[in-house]
Amino acid sequence: MTADLDLTVTGPGHALRDRLLALDCRLFEAVAARHWPGADPLLPKLSRSANHGLLWFGTAAALAATRSPRARRAAVRGVASLALASATINTLGKRSVRRPRPLLDAVPMVRQLKRQPITTSFPSGHSASAAAFATGVALESRPLGAVVAPVAAAVALSRIYTGAHFPSDVLVGAAFGAGAAFAVRGLVPTRDQLPPPGRPRADAPALPDGEGLVMVVNRAAGSSDRVRALGDALPRAELVECEPADLRSELEKAAARAEVLGVCGGDGTVNAAATVALRHGLPLAVLPGGTLNHFAQDLGVEDVRDLSQALREGDAVRVDVGLFSADGTEGYFLNTCSLGVYPELVRERDRWSKRIGGWPAGVVATLRVLRADRHPLKAELGGKEHPLWLLFAGNGTYHRMGPLPARRYDLADGRLDVRVVHGGRFPAVRLLAAAVAGPLTRSPAHAAVRVGALRVEGVEPGTLLAYDGEVTTVEGEVTLRKLPEALTVYRPLQQRR
Numbered sequence: 183m184t185a186d187l188d189l190t191v192t193g194p195g196h197a198l199r200d201r202l203l204a205l206d207c208r209l210f211e212a213v214a215a216r217h218w219p220g221a222d223p224l225l226p227k228l229s230r231s232a233n234h235g236l237l238w239f240g241t242a243a244a245l246a247a248t249r250s251p252r253a254r255r256a257a258v259r260g261v262a263s264l265a266l267a268s269a270t271i272n273t274l275g276k277r278s279v280r281r282p283r284p285l286l287d288a289v290p291m292v293r294q295l296k297r298q299p300i301t302t303s304f305p306s307g308h309s310a311s312a313a314a315f316a317t318g319v320a321l322e323s324r325p326l327g328a329v330v331a332p333v334a335a336a337v338a339l340s341r342i343y344t345g346a347h348f349p350s351d352v353l354v355g356a357a358f359g360a361g362a363a364f365a366v367r368g369l370v371p372t373r374d375q376l377p378p379p380g381r382p383r384a385d386a387p388a389l390p391d392g393e394g395l396v397m398v399v400n401r402a403a404g405s406s407d408r409v410r411a412l413g414d415a416l417p418r419a420e421l422v423e424c425e426p427a428d429l430r431s432e433l434e435k436a437a438a439r440a441e442v443l444g445v446c447g448g449d450g451t452v453n454a455a456a457t458v459a460l461r462h463g464l465p466l467a468v469l470p471g472g473t474l475n476h477f478a479q480d481l482g483v484e485d486v487r488d489l490s491q492a493l494r495e496g497d498a499v500r501v502d503v504g505l506f507s508a509d510g511t512e513g514y515f516l517n518t519c520s521l522g523v524y525p526e527l528v529r530e531r532d533r534w535s536k537r538i539g540g541w542p543a544g545v546v547a548t549l550r551v552l553r554a555d556r557h558p559l560k561a562e563l564g565g566k567e568h569p570l571w572l573l574f575a576g577n578g579t580y581h582r583m584g585p586l587p588a589r590r591y592d593l594a595d596g597r598l599d600v601r602v603v604h605g606g607r608f609p610a611v612r613l614l615a616a617a618v619a620g621p622l623t624r625s626p627a628h629a630a631v632r633v634g635a636l637r638v639e640g641v642e643p644g645t646l647l648a649y650d651g652e653v654t655t656v657e658g659e660v661t662l663r664k665l666p667e668a669l670t671v672y673r674p675l676q677q678r679r
Contacts, residue, residue, distance in 0.1 A: 206348045206349055206350045207348070209342075209348075209349045210284055210342060210348050210349060213342050213343060213349075214290075214345065218343075221343060222290070222293055225293070225336065225339065225340035225343045225344065226293055226294075226340065226343075226344050228333075228336055228337055228340050229308065229337065229340035229341060229343075229344050229346065230296075232308050232311065232312065232337045232340075233308075235264055235268065235311050235315075237333075237337070238260065238261070238264055238311060238312070238315040239261065241257075241260075241315070241330065241333075242257040242258075242260055242261045242315075243257075245257035245260075245319075245326070246258075249407075249408075250484070250485060251470075251475075251479060251484045251485075252322065252323050252326075252373075252484055252485075253323065253326060255322050255323075255373070256318070256319040256322040256323045256326050256327075257319070259318040259319065259321060259322045259363075259366060259367075259370075259372070260314075260315040260316070260318040260319040260322075260330075261315070261318075262318065262366050262370075263314040263315060263317060263318030263359070263362050263363035263366045264311045264314045264315045264318070264359075264362075266314070266362040266365060266366055267310040267311055267313070267314035267358055267359040267361075267362035267363075268307065268310065268311055268314075270310075270358060270362060271305060271307045271310045271355065271358055272307065280302045281302055281303045281304035281348075281351070282302070282303060283298070283299065283302075283303045283346065283347075284303065284345055284346075284347070284348055286298075286345045293343060293344050293345065294344060294345055298346075299346055303346075303347055303348060303351050304348075304350070304351045304354065305351050305352075305354040305355035305358055306338070306341050306346075306347045306351040306352045306354075306355035306356075307355060308337055308338070308340075308341050308346075308347075308355070309337070309338040309341055309347070309351070309352040309353075309355035309356045309359065310355040310356065310358045310359035310362070311359060312333075312334035312335075312337040312338055312356070312359065313334060313338070313355070313356040313357075313358075313359030313360045313363075314358075314359035314360065314362045314363050315330065315334065315359075316330045316331045316333075316334035317359065317360045317363035317364070318363040318366060318367075321363060321364075321367050321372050322372055322373070338352050338355075338356055339352075382499065382500060382594065382667070383497075383498070383499055383675070384465070384498045384499055384500045384670040385496075385498075386442070386465045386496050386497075386498035386670055386672060387441055387442060387465070387496060388493070388494060388495060388496030389416065389419070389441075389442060389493045389494065389496075390494050391416060391417055391418040391419075392415075392416025392417060392418045392419030392490075392493065393418040393419070394440065394441030394442055395416065395419040395420065395440065395441070395442045395444050395467060395493065396419075396420045396422065396436040396437075396439060396440035396442075396443060396444060397409075397412065397419055397420065397421050397422065397444030397445065397446060397467070397469065398422050398424060398429070398432050398433050398436050398443075398444065398445050398446070398455065399421060399422065399423045399424070399445075399446040399447070399471070400424070400426060400429055400445075400446065400447035400448070400451045400471065401423050401424065401425055401426075402425070402426045402447075403446060403447040403448055403451065403471035403472050405446050405447070405469070405471030408446065408469060408471060408485070408486055409421055409423070409446060409469075411486040412446075412469060412486050412489070412490065415486055415487075415490035416490055416493060416494075419444070420436075420440075422436060429447075429451060429454055430454055430458075433445070433454060433455055433458040434458060436458075437458050437459070437461075437462040437464055438462075440464060441464075442464065442465050442466075442467055442493070442672075443455060443458065443459045443462070443464045443465070443466055443467070444466070444467035444468075444469065445466065445467070445468060445469070446469040446470075446471040447471045447472055448470075448471065448472015448474065448475060448651065449472060449474060449475065449476055449477055449516070449517055449650045449651045450472075450650055450651040450652050451471070451472065452468055452477050452478070452516065452650070453514065453515065453516055453649070453650040453651075453652065455468075456503065456514060456516055456669055457513075457514050459669065460503065460514065460668060460669060465498055465670040465671065465672065466669060466670065466671050466672070467489060467492075467493060467671075467672045468481065468483055468489070468671060468672070469483070469486065469489050470483065470484065470485075474651075476517045476518075477516045477517055477650075479589075480517075480578075480589060480590045480593060481499075481501070481593065481671060481673050482673045482674065483672070483673050483674070488673070488674050489672065491674045492672040492673050492674045492675075493672055495674075495675075497672065497673060497674055497675045498670050498671060498672045498673065499593070499594070499670070499671060499673055500594060500667035500668075500669065500670055500671075501516075501593040501594055501667065501668075501669050501670075501671055502577055502578060502593060502594050502595070502596060502664050502665065502666050502667060502668065502669075503515075503516060503577065503664070503665040503668040503669050504516070504519055504575070504577035504598065504649075504662065504663075504664060504665075505662070505663055505664070505665055506519050506647065506649060506656075506660060506661065506662050507660070507661050508641070508647070508656035508657065508658060508659065508660040508661070509656070509657060509658045509659070511654060511655075511656055513649055513652075513654070514649075514665075515577055515649040515650050516577055516650055516669075517576070517577060517650050518574060518575065518576050518577065518648075518649070518650065519574075519575045519577075519647065519648070519649045519662055520572065520573060520574045520575065520647070520648050520649075521559055521570070521572075521573040521638065521641070521645060521646070521647055521648075521656075521660070522559045522570050522571050522572040522573055522603070523571050523572045523603075524572055524574065524648055525646035525647055525648035525653050559571070559573070559641070559642075559645060560640060560642060567640060568602075570602060570603065571603040572601070572602070572603040573600070573601075573602050573603075573638065574599075574600070574601040574602075575598045575599065575600050575601075575636060575662050576590070576598065576599035576600075576601075577590075577593075577598070577664070578590040578592060578593050578594075578595050578597065578599065579591075579592065579595055579597055579599045579632060580599050594666065594667050596634060596664055596666050597632045597633065597634060597664070598632065598633050598634065598635070598636060598662060598663075598664060599632055600631050600632070600633060600636055634663070634664060635661070635662065635663040635664065636661070636662045636663075637659060637660070637661050637662075638659070638660045638661075638662075639658075639659045639660075640658075640659075641656055641657050641658060641659070641660050642657060643655075643657040644657065645657060647660070
C-alpha cells in the first residue's frame, strides 16, 4: 500500500497527473516486491551513509588528499554543486510540494531505515546531493566521474528500495542535483571551457622515449613517485636528484649535456631552471613537484601524463618572462614579483614551514605579518612619493578579484598585472578591501593597472623583494619589465579531462 493522496480534482491536466502518480505508486510497489541478492544489507547502509552529505564529504576529502590537482578541483566542484543543490531542495523544493512519504506496508522490515525521515517526500534530497556531487566531479574529470557515478546511482536507488521515496521523488531530485552542477559550472567554468593558457606554439624537439631530456629533481619537493612514473613513461630520460643546496650547480651541469632541460619541484625550483634554460637557449620541461606549482598549473601541466604527452609529441609554447633589476641585482620571475607586506609573509612562511607544514605556516605568517607594528614602504611612482603596504606585479594578467589573484589564461600577453595597496592606517583592513575589490579598480586604499614595464624609485636599503617564492633585498631604483615570448616550455596542446 502507498500513501493516501487526495487527487479528487478533474480535468485533462489533472487526469494525466493522476495517471503519472498511479504509475509512480506501481513502480514503488514493484521495487518493494522485488528481491535483489545482496541489496538488503548494502543499500540501507549506503542510504544512511549519505545522510547530511557525509558520504560525499568523505569522498571529497579522499580526492583532496591526493596529489592530483585535477582530483582536488573535482572534489571542490562536487562539494559546491552539492551545497547549491541542497540549498535549493530545502528552501524551494520541499516547501513547494508537501507530498507525504510512502507507506511502508509493502517494504520488508530488513530494508527499512531505522530512523524514518520526517520531511516531505518530494523531491529526494539524498538523490539531489548524489547527482550534484557526481555530476560536478564528472564535469571536472570524466574518469573520476565514472567512478563516483555508480555510487551516486546506488544511493538514489536505495531511497526507493528502503521505502523513503517514490521513484518520481528520486528522478526529480537527481535532475535538481545535475542542474545545480551545471549552474556551478556556469559561474565557475571548468578547465576545458577556459582558453588555452599558452601561446604561440613553438618548435621543440619531440622525445618519444625521453632521450635528450635531463630532468633535475629537487629532493626537498618529495616527488619520488612522480619521478619514478616519469622514468617509466620516458625510459631513456636522464633523471638527476639533488639537494636544494646543489640545485643550481646541477642545473648548469645538466644544461651542458641536455637537448631539453627538465625540472621537478616547486615554483622556486622552476624559476632556477628557467634562468638556466634562458642562459643556454634550451626548451624547458616542467614537472610540478612543490606545494602550489602556480606556473605549471597555469601552463596546463598537472602531472606526468601531461608532461610525457607533450615531450613525446614535441608540443611546446613560448611564454613571457618577467625581469626585475635594482642597482646590480637582477632576476627573472615566471609568476609574481612583489614589494612590501608579501615578501615579509614569504619569509615568515619559510621560517615556520619546516616546523608545522606549508599551509599552517602560511596562516601563521599572515597573522604575524598583519599584527606586527611596521611602517609602510616608501617608494616613488611617477615622480611622486607614495607609502605602500603592497606592490604586486604578475607576469601576465591574473583572473580573479583582489591583489593576489589566482590564474592566468595567457602566458604571453606582454603585460605586467600590477596591484598596489596604498599606505595608511589599518593595513589589514586595506589589504582585505583590496582582496575583495575588482581587478582594475581605483580607490584611496588600492589600485590596479596593466602595463608593459614599471619603475619604482626611492626604495630604502634592505627592502625585501619576493619573486616566485624566493626573497632578496633591493634598494634605490627597482625596474620591472617583460621579456616577451622569451622561454620555450613544453605543454600538451590537447588537454585531458
